[in-house]
Amino acid sequence: MNNYRFKDLPVCPDDPILELMVQAAADKNPHKVDLSAGVYKNDAGKTPILQAVQQAEVLRQQKEDTKSYLGLAGDLRFNSLVAEMVLGKGHPVFAEQRVCTLQTTGGSGAIRIAAELFKRIQRGARVWVGNPTWANHIPLLAAADLELLTYPYYRVGEAGVLFGEMMQALQAAEPGDLVLLQGSCHNPCGEDMTHDQWRQLADLLVERRLVPLVDAAYHGLAEPMDQDAFGWRHLASRVPEMLIAWSGSKNFSLYRDRAGALIAIAATPERTKAVMTNLMNISRVVYSVPPAHGAALVAEILADEQLHTIWQDELLTMRERIIGVRERFADELAAASACDRFEFVRHQKGMFSFMPLSSEQAQALRREHSVYLLDSGRINVAGITASSAEYVATAIARVI
Numbered sequence: 001m002n003n004y005r006f007k008d009l010p011v012c013p014d015d016p017i018l019e020l021m022v023q024a025a026a027d028k029n030p031h032k033v034d035l036s037a038g039v040y041k042n043d044a045g046k047t048p049i050l051q052a053v054q055q056a057e058v059l060r061q062q063k064e065d066t067k068s069y070l071g072l073a074g075d076l077r078f079n080s081l082v083a084e085m086v087l088g089k090g091h092p093v094f095a096e097q098r099v100c101t102l103q104t105t106g107g108s109g110a111i112r113i114a115a116e117l118f119k120r121i122q123r124g125a126r127v128w129v130g131n132p133t134w135a136n137h138i139p140l141l142a143a144a145d146l147e148l149l150t151y152p153y154y155r156v157g158e159a160g161v162l163f164g165e166m167m168q169a170l171q172a173a174e175p176g177d178l179v180l181l182q183g184s185c186h187n188p189c190g191e192d193m194t195h196d197q198w199r200q201l202a203d204l205l206v207e208r209r210l211v212p213l214v215d216a217a218y219h220g221l222a223e224p225m226d227q228d229a230f231g232w233r234h235l236a237s238r239v240p241e242m243l244i245a246w247s248g249s250k251n252f253s254l255y256r257d258r259a260g261a262l263i264a265i266a267a268t269p270e271r272t273k274a275v276m277t278n279l280m281n282i283s284r285v286v287y288s289v290p291p292a293h294g295a296a297l298v299a300e301i302l303a304d305e306q307l308h309t310i311w312q313d314e315l316l317t318m319r320e321r322i323i324g325v326r327e328r329f330a331d332e333l334a335a336a337s338a339c340d341r342f343e344f345v346r347h348q349k350g351m352f353s354f355m356p357l358s359s360e361q362a363q364a365l366r367r368e369h370s371v372y373l374l375d376s377g378r379i380n381v382a383g384i385t386a387s388s389a390e391y392v393a394t395a396i397a398r399v400i
C-alpha cells in the first residue's frame with residue numbers, strides 16, 4: 001500500500017473566491033447578498049442568458065451537423081471575428097500579417113497558454129504583475145514556472161492608478177520581460193489607466209523592449225467596445241510583440257461555456273506563423289482541442305447583423321446598470337457613513353471596487369450581515385440591487 005502515490009498529496013486549500021460563492025448559496029438569511037465572484041447580475045440578482053445567445057443557440061442547433069473535433073486552433077470563424085472585434089477591423093497589424101489567434105477555454109485558458117508560450121521561450125521567464133491583481137493571475141502564471149515580479153497599481157481607499165510608481169517600478173524590467181496589464185474594468189480595483197497613461201506606458205514598453213500581455217476580460221463593460229479597446233489597440237500599433245487574452249465570459253455572459261481567445265502579434269509574418277504553431281502545439285499537450293459550443297455562439301452573434309445589434313443593446317444594458325448601481329451605492333454609502341470617503345465607488349469602472357476594510361471586518365460582514373465579499377474587501381458591484389444597496393451600505397458602515 002505504501003508504494004501508492006496519492007498518499008503524498010496534501011489537501012489543497014479551497015479557491016478563496018469560488019468557496020465564498022458556495023457559502024453564500026448555502027446561507028439561509030433572506031437578506032444575504034453575494035458580492036464575491038466576478039459574475040454580472042441583473043437587478044433581480046440573476047445572471048441571465050442573453051437574448052442574443054438564446055437566438056444564436058437556435059441557429060446553431062439548426063446548422064450543427066457534426067460533433068467531430070475542431071482543429072487545434074479552434075473555431076477559425078470565431079478566431080477571425082474576435083480578432084477583428086478586439087483589434088478593430090482596420091488595424092494595421094492585419095495588413096502586415098502580424099496577428100494570429102488561438103481559441104482558448106475562456107480568458108483563463110488564454111493566460112495559461114500565454115504563460116506556457118513564455119516558458120517555452122525561456123524557463124523561468126519573468127513576468128511583471130500589478131499589485132493588486134485578479135487572484136487567479138498569480139497561480140495561472142506561476143503554474144508555468146514564470147518568475148513573478150510586481151509593480152504598484154492601486155492603493156485601497158484612493159482614487160486613480162499609482163501610475164508614477166508603476167512606471168518607476170517597470171524601469172527595472174529587463175528586455176524581453178512580460179508585463180501583465182488589464183484592458184478595462186480592472187479586477188479587483190475598478191481603476192483603469194487613462195488614454196494618456198496608455199500612451200506613456202507604450203513609450204516605456206518600446207524603450208525597454210518589454211512584451212505586454214493584456215488581459216481583456218471585460219471588453220465593452222466599462223465603455224463602448226472601441227473606447228474600451230483604446231489601450232491595447234494603441235499598444236498593438238507601437239510594440240513589435242504582444243499578447244491579448246480575451247474572454248467572452250462576461251460580455252457575452254457565457255461563463256460556463258468557456259469562450260476565449262489568445263491573440264498574438266509578432267514582428268514579422270514568419271514569426272507570427274511560428275508563434276501560431278507553438279500555440280497549437282501547447283494546446284495539444286495541455287487539453288488538445290477547445291470546446292466548440294461557446295465559441296460557435298460568439299461567432300454566430302458577431303457574423304449576424306441583427307444578433308450583433310441585439311447583443312450590443314444587451315451589453316449597453318449591463319454597462320448602464322453597473323454605472324447606475326455605482327451611483328446608487330455611493331449615495332447609500334455616503335448616507336450610512338455620513339462622510340465622503342467612499343466617493344471613489346461612483347467613478348470607478350466595471351464590476352469591482354475595494355471597500356476599505358480589514359480582513360476581520362470583511363469576515364464580520366459575512367458572519368453578522370450575510371454580505372459576502374472577499375477578505376481583501378473586494379466587492380462585485382454588479383451583485384448589488386436596488387433593494388439591497390441600502391442594506392449593504394449600512395452593514396459596511398456598521399462594521400467600520
Ligand SMILES: Cc1ncc(COP(=O)(O)O)c(C=O)c1O
Nearest residue numbers: 038106107108134187217247249
Ligand atoms: C481579470 C480577469 N481575467 C480573466 C478572467 C477569466 O475569465 P474566464 O472565465 O473567461 O476564464 C477573469 C474572470 O473572473 C477576470 O476577472
